[in-house]
Amino acid sequence: MLINVDRQRGGGAVHEDDCAYARRYGTKLKPYGHLGKDGGWLEGKSLEEVVQKAKAATGNPHLPIHECSFCRQR
Numbered sequence: 001m002l003i004n005v006d007r008q009r010g011g012g013a014v015h016e017d018d019c020a021y022a023r024r025y026g027t028k029l030k031p032y033g034h035l036g037k038d039g040g041w042l043e044g045k046s047l048e049e050v051v052q053k054a055k056a057a058t059g060n061p062h063l064p065i066h067e068c069s070f071c072r073q074r
């Protein structure tokens, strides 16, 4: 599982590993593996794990989480 943490939108979007929308390569502002200025991409083995990582990384236990509608349609 991957979670795309977006500081601008104030939330996290959960993706399957093979989701076409999920880009595994981070950018300077949204790096992979940790959070940058605008957020970042975090990886985990389960939904619970990525949500916990996102909440811990942002320091927000109430971080809104949603699941990517694209990978959930399959």
Ligand SMILES: [Zn+2]
Binding pocket: 014, 015, 016, 019, 020, 021, 022, 068, 069, 070, 071, 072
């Ligand atoms: Zn997705």
